[in-house]
Amino acid sequence: MTMLRAERVTLGYGKRPVVHDVSLDITEGGVGLIGESGSGKTTLARAFLGLLTPMSGNIWYGDKTLKKADLRAFRKDVQPVFQAEALDPRMRIGSSIAEALPRGDRARVRELLEQVGLDPDLAARRPHQLSGGQRQRVVIARALAVGPGLLILDEPTSALDVTVQAKILDLLAGLDTERLLITHNLAVVERLCRTSHVLFAGRIVESGPTKDLLAKPAHPYTKALRDAVPKLGGAPPEARGRTEAVPAATGCPYRLRCPIAVPECEQAPALRDAGGGRQVACHRAGDVT
Numbered sequence: 001m002t003m004l005r006a007e008r009v010t011l012g013y014g015k016r017p018v019v020h021d022v023s024l025d026i027t028e029g030g031v032g033l034i035g036e037s038g039s040g041k042t043t044l045a046r047a048f049l050g051l052l053t054p055m056s057g058n059i060w061y062g063d064k065t066l067k068k069a070d071l072r073a074f075r076k077d078v079q080p081v082f083q084a085e086a087l088d089p090r091m092r093i094g095s096s097i098a099e100a101l102p103r104g105d106r107a108r109v110r111e112l113l114e115q116v117g118l119d120p121d122l123a124a125r126r127p128h129q130l131s132g133g134q135r136q137r138v139v140i141a142r143a144l145a146v147g148p149g150l151l152i153l154d155e156p157t158s159a160l161d162v163t164v165q166a167k168i169l170d171l172l173a174g175l176d177t178e179r180l181l182i183t184h185n186l187a188v189v190e191r192l193c194r195t196s197h198v199l200f201a202g203r204i205v206e207s208g209p210t211k212d213l214l215a216k217p218a219h220p221y222t223k224a225l226r227d228a229v230p231k232l233g234g235a236p237p238e239a240r241g242r243t244e245a246v247p248a249a250t251g252c253p254y255r256l257r258c259p260i261a262v263p264e265c266e267q268a269p270a271l272r273d274a275g276g277g278r279q280v281a282c283h284r285a286g287d288v289t
């Protein structure tokens with residue numbers, strides 16, 4: 001079942017496109033979106049949340065485009081999980097969660113806190129009185145309050161230390177809510193996403209079953225990301241920091257960094273089917289070892 005679908009979506013700010021012609025289905029089993037800083041992950045998440053209108057292409061919610069969909073139903077069904085820093089520092093935890101609920105449903109607030117592994121008495125505290133991991137759990141509780149079918153998680157654990165990250169991932173893995181998970185960290189998608197998409201400079205360069213992408217990357221960029229992160233916790237050197245990738249202006253956008261580029265790469269490769277549910281945009285997809 002597909003919950004949300006991007007169909008040939010181009011997204012940008014002002015007149016500048018930053019995500020180019022992306023098609024992507026959010027299906028069961030978790031979908032991962034991987035790429036370094038500036039690759040367009042959050043921009044795509046905003047479009048899936050209906051917060052950014054495509055310059056071209058469509059976002060489909062069931063059999064309707066977001067323009068025509070019942071937005072009340074959509075806003076309940078698709079919930080963002082932002083970084084915990086987005087919690088209002090002046091508001092008590094309980095009120096932050098209750099905001100999303102019918103008036104006065106304090107019993108439900110306690111239930112939600114328990115569901116995310118927190119002591120319900122934390123409802124009376126303010127964000128600064130909680131640890132980073134606790135705050136991230138609160139953000140998840142708030143997203144779960146309205147009973148969504150899909151969570152859109154943008155780097156939900158990247159600000160946390162490794163052991164806390166692992167516990168939050170356990171929590172997410174145990175929820176029966178579908179998810180689109182944005183991350184730098186391949187260990188995270190491996191665990192939580194059956195399917196993954198690798199984004200480079202606003203383009204999907206490789207998609208497919210996560211375990212196959214990791215076991216045998218078909219795009220040199222996927223391989224670079226994989227080889228750079230052997231374990232949970234670290235962002236790859238390629239992805240670390242806020243420096244943005246400079247794509248080649250013509251031809252394959254990855255060619256300035258690609259270790260196996262050939263003259264043919266001056267022509268941009270199309271994203272094509274590679275069998276086994278995979279797609280890859282590389283002239284030398286068979287040669288990546």
Ligand SMILES: Nc1ncnc2c1ncn2[C@@H]1O[C@H](COP(=O)(O)OP(=O)(O)OP(=O)(O)O)[C@@H](O)[C@H]1O
Pocket residue numbers: 013018035036037038039040041042043044242244
């Ligand atoms: N509000 C905005 N106005 C103008 N340009 C923006 C805005 N938000 C993002 N961009 C630009 O769009 C491109 C994609 O940014 P985006 O935030 O989607 O990347 P990202 O993959 O989420 O990166 P990160 O890993 O750093 O969060 C970048 O070039 C960025 O500078």
Ligand code: SF4
Pocket residue numbers: 219220221252253254255256258259260261262264265269281282283284285
């Ligand atoms: S098309 Fe060429 S430059 Fe681009 S990733 Fe493949 S081999 Fe590298």
Ligand SMILES: [Mg+2]
Pocket residue numbers: 041042043154
């Ligand atoms: Mg982002």
